[in-house]
Amino acid sequence: MRTGLRGRHTEFMARQSIVLINTGDGKGKSSAAFGVMVRGWARGWTVGVVQFVKGGKWKVGERKLAEELDIDWQVLGDGFTWESTDMDETIAKGRHAWSVAAEKLASGEYDLLILDELTYSVKYGWVEVADVVEAVVNRAERTNVIITGRNAPQELIDIADTVTEMTKVKHAYDKGIKAMKGIEF
Numbered sequence: 141m142r143t144g145l146r147g148r149h150t151e152f153m154a155r156q157s158i159v160l161i162n163t164g165d166g167k168g169k170s171s172a173a174f175g176v177m178v179r180g181w182a183r184g185w186t187v188g189v190v191q192f193v194k195g196g197k198w199k200v201g202e203r204k205l206a207e208e209l210d211i212d213w214q215v216l217g218d219g220f221t222w223e224s225t226d227m228d229e230t231i232a233k234g235r236h237a238w239s240v241a242a243e244k245l246a247s248g249e250y251d252l253l254i255l256d257e258l259t260y261s262v263k264y265g266w267v268e269v270a271d272v273v274e275a276v277v278n279r280a281e282r283t284n285v286i287i288t289g290r291n292a293p294q295e296l297i298d299i300a301d302t303v304t305e306m307t308k309v310k311h312a313y314d315k316g317i318k319a320m321k322g323i324e325f
Contacts, residue, residue, distance in 0.1 A: 166306030259289030
């Protein structure tokens with residue numbers, strides 16, 4: 141039996157959806173995912189975003205665009221942990237964001253689902269990595285998934301089809317330049 145390039149190509153073409161992870165200490169993990177969000181929307185896909193960390197006062201430009209494009213965008217996080225005034229509430233919001241994401245993964249309603257900053261909920265122990273792995277592996281057949289955030293656990297890397305690690309070479313923040321509207325958010 142011959143298993144040349146043609147056989148492998150057929151195998152790749154049979155797959156309905158993929159899992160991508162954007163991780164690492166460099167800038168651009170969410171921005172890259174939102175670029176794919178626009179690309180998917182332009183192809184007629186049903187797109188959803190669940191934000192696990194950025195919330196409250198963070199009015200990101202991508203969200204404004206998503207609202208214009210009628211993309212399902214849910215900000216369920218409480219902001220960065222070091223800004224939290226009530227960690228119990230922050231943890232509860234992180235767990236709630238996961239329950240919403242898990243429902244969306246199983247729903248079959250999305251061609252693309254972006255789980256922005258999910259890795260932090262796993263890293264901090266708010267969500268079990270095994271639960272995330274199970275939900276992603278058993279997602280609806282057509283749902284492509286992008287997971288963003290630093291320190292992606294090996295268990296998620298193992299089930300992903302594409303993993304990109306953003307590496308910081310240099311960042312304006314290191315020189316005291318604060319996050320800029322239009323560049324970082």
